[in-house]
Each structure stands twice: as C-alpha cells, then as structure tokens.
Amino acid sequence: EPEVTQTPSHQVTQMGQEVILRCVPISNHLYFYWYRQILGQKVEFLVSFYNNEISEKSEIFDDQFSVERPDGSNFTLKIRSTKLEDSAMYFCASSELWRGDYEQYFGPGTRLTVT
Amino acid sequence: AQSVAQPEDQVNVAEGNPLTVKCTYSVSGNPYLFWYVQYPNRGLQFLLKYITGDNLVKGSYGFEAEFNKSQTSFHLKKPSALVSDSALYFCAVRVITNAGKSTFGDGTTLTVKP
Numbered sequence: 150e151p152e153v154t155q156t157p158s159h160q161v162t163q164m165g166q167e168v169i170l171r172c173v174p175i176s177n178h179l180y181f182y183w184y185r186q187i188l189g190q191k192v193e194f195l196v197s198f199y200n201n202e203i204s205e206k207s208e209i210f211d212d213q214f215s216v217e218r219p220d221g222s223n224f225t226l227k228i229r230s231t232k233l234e235d236s237a238m239y240f241c242a243s244s245e246l247w248r249g250d251y252e253q254y255f256g257p258g259t260r261l262t263v264t
Numbered sequence: 265a266q267s268v269a270q271p272e273d274q275v276n277v278a279e280g281n282p283l284t285v286k287c288t289y290s291v292s293g294n295p296y297l298f299w300y301v302q303y304p305n306r307g308l309q310f311l312l313k314y315i316t317g318d319n320l321v322k323g324s325y326g327f328e329a330e331f332n333k334s335q336t337s338f339h340l341k342k343p344s345a346l347v348s349d350s351a352l353y354f355c356a357v358r359v360i361t362n363a364g365k366s367t368f369g370d371g372t373t374l375t376v377k378p
Contacts, residue, residue: 182365190371191370191371192354192371194366204364242366244364246364248364252310252313253358254310255307258306258308260305
C-alpha cells in the first residue's frame, strides 16, 4: 500500500537555526498538509498546499514557516529561525482531492527538538 | 469554525470488556469524521471514517463507531478490548469546503489492563 514518508525521523537543532523537514507524499495525490503535535497535546493544522500555492494556513504558520514543492515528489516545511517552542512532532499528510470525504494519509512524523 | 471535543483524557478498561471512547463535534455543514490511533513515538494510523450512509461504521482492528447527528457525536467502540489496544486515540472532523483541513480533538489515552 502506498504511504507518505518523512525524513528525518528525528532532528535536533539549536535555537535560531534553520531546519527543513522533508516529506514524500503519495504519488497521485494533489493536496498536501503539515500538522504539528507538541508533546502530549493535540494535533494542530499548520498549512495546506495545492498547485504550488498555500490553500490555507493557521495562525501558527507565521513568517518563520514556509512550504515548498521543489520537485515532483518532495514537499518541504522550512522553519527559518527555530525557537524552543517549535519542538514538536511534525506530520505531513496528503490526499487525492481536497474534499473532506477524501482521507488524508499521514506520514510517520519528524520529531524536532530545539535546544 | 469547526471543533472536536474528547471529554475524557483517559479511559481504563479491563481486557475482554467493551470499550467506548467519546467524541463530539461542532461544524457548519455536513461533517466527515475520522478516528486515528497513535502508538508511542509513532505516527497517526487511520482507524475508520464516516462520510455518509450507514451510521455505524466498521474499521480496522475490530473497532467501530456510531455517527449520531442529533447528538453530534461519533463515539469509538470495540466489543472486547485487547491489551494491545492501549494507545492514544484522536477524533477528527473535516468539512467539504475547507481545503481539507482536519481538526483534531485533544486525544484520549486508552489503557487496557490484563
């Protein structure tokens, strides 16, 4: 069964550094998402992306964050200058269509630790 | 705005007993409802979804959930719990017009004791 993959599984970085989290969505999917889960808390929506544009973003997704689809397979989340509070598990997801009845497939996550 | 409530942080059941994990939602329009399970240090695994049709939906690992429109609920159930069901469970809702954004509940930790 096709799956969403994410790299790295764990990233440790120092405060103020830039990080790029990578995701490979399922190949025929057109809609891509990033979610964040601070340890022990709920999963929160960050951003949705379609046709090389952001479709929607949450208030969490400020100017420090950006997303990109640099080629036909990867989908990246960049945090320009990491803060301690960015420490979380970041999940990438993809779906075939944007409609709510189309399931989102989640990747295994990247655990980001900012020290 | 859409929201999901999971009123119980923790649910404890004995192995072999039935389990229920509660979820209520609030949306404008027709909801699409999902349950996910998360094991320690792992990603989100899809369990089941309600889109339309029969209010009782069956999913993976013997789980099922009942959609109740009047009570705006989508409780997760299993007739006989296993120790291996112990995990964190998330309810999520989407609607058709929001670019696919999922809104998650806070999660419920299920502990099944032998």
